Amino acid sequence: MTTTSPQGRTELLRPDGSPVRVLVVDDEQSITELLSMALRYEGWQIRSAGDGAGAVQTARDFRPDAIVLDMMLPDMDGLSVLGRLRRELQDVPVLFLTAKDAVEDRIAGLTAGGDDYVTKPFSLEEVVARLRGLIRRSGAADRRSESVLVVGDLTLDEDSHEVSRGGDGIHLTATEFELLRFLMRNPRRVLSKAQILDRVWSYDFGGQANVVELYISYLRRKIDAGREPMIHTRRGAGYLIKPAVPAVT
């Protein structure tokens, strides 16, 4: 089931209308805090644990609809945590957090069961998107909930990563895609550069704030080029996307 808030954001809900529950497991507290904040903002109910034992225990009575699980835990290795969690909650989808250099094939095996993974350092948009996908596919939320964002004649498919405007396919790089997704999930709403940076770039990004300007300009070149613009600058405030108003000629 989905519902649309007054701001136009679409929320995932369980079939009985109660909020989706997510368990976050990571030993770094800053990570669990960051994730909890972001996921709560999605309207989900969050619990967190700092180690494997805590995770299993919390999972037992919290009965989450999805789990975010760091593969590197102090007390036991991610696999055995996973095993125990699965004993409690058989079908719950898991989003793994792994270091970039983690062994690929091991992860590949894990995600075969419909799970997914994200490498650290991640961006919040990425985690949220992956999680939404997992929950959607697991059937914990209404299956009809869509994975396609539409603003005007602009279309973005979160599953296939396809983007098109007015029927023409548009190729975007990974970062461009995430930026556009964030804009399109908040149409007609001014998003500050800080907000964009916090959601779209990884949490450890320490660079210049003008990357946002740069990527906005890339996006405009691909999306607005030669058409009525959809991406607008609010000087001193931020950017927003909205359906193009046909030129009155």
Added chain:
Amino acid sequence: MTTTSPQGRTELLRPDGSPVRVLVVDDEQSITELLSMALRYEGWQIRSAGDGAGAVQTARDFRPDAIVLDMMLPDMDGLSVLGRLRRELQDVPVLFLTAKDAVEDRIAGLTAGGDDYVTKPFSLEEVVARLRGLIRRSGAADRRSESVLVVGDLTLDEDSHEVSRGGDGIHLTATEFELLRFLMRNPRRVLSKAQILDRVWSYDFGGQANVVELYISYLRRKIDAGREPMIHTRRGAGYLIKPAVPAVT
């Protein structure tokens, strides 16, 4: 829930009709007083604290709907205060106050959870607007509360920062926008130049008092130009905005 006072101001209220509660945390007393006054004027219930320990303690039994938190506190740093506050009140939205130069350093993630921040020196209108936005989105107030101000045929959208009169879009600069917002939030009420200066300009503005006149004239040019005027001067008292009375011709 929203209600409209006799003066025509729209107030945010909690779903049960009680006033919204806000906790203000800053070590400079002049700031907490300034903010407390301004926020009480919004019809909200305010408590303040001067350090992190006090903030956590006050939050515990005051149970605020939103928190204004200075990042620079004497006893502990803003983030650990945040952590403790969040342990007490999980979903409470936070508006951070930060120094301007601190923004670039290490404030990544502040807006990640739907929170927001304002840099010092700030204007009261900005703080109030941001807080209203946070409270609105957090669901502590009635979700139907709108983000659009309307006076006569003049319309101002706080989310998209769009302004239009009689259907025609009007482009305003950031300062013009804030001034108009302040006027429109107090329709049919005379606002003195001093009041306007205190609310719309940052508290450390040391310039000439006639900026207000200047910006009123800018606004008139954009909003009243060629139409029945909505912005009126009360000589010796101030300015007010009200729906235009159709010209009797």
Added chain:
DNA sequence: GAATTCCCTGAGAAAACGCTTAGGGGGTGC
């Protein structure tokens, strides 16, 4: 009706802000 006070607005300087280009470095695939 003259003086005074208050308000409005034009011009212009300084600063802030956003956009764009060029290029380096890292990673990936062939």
Added chain:
DNA sequence: GCACCCCCTAAGCGTTTTCTCAGGGAATTC
């Protein structure tokens, strides 16, 4: 190992915005 693509830094440029200053006009007072 080479070529390609992607991400980001850095710097320069043009534009927009903000504000000061000053002159003139309008309302008010005496």
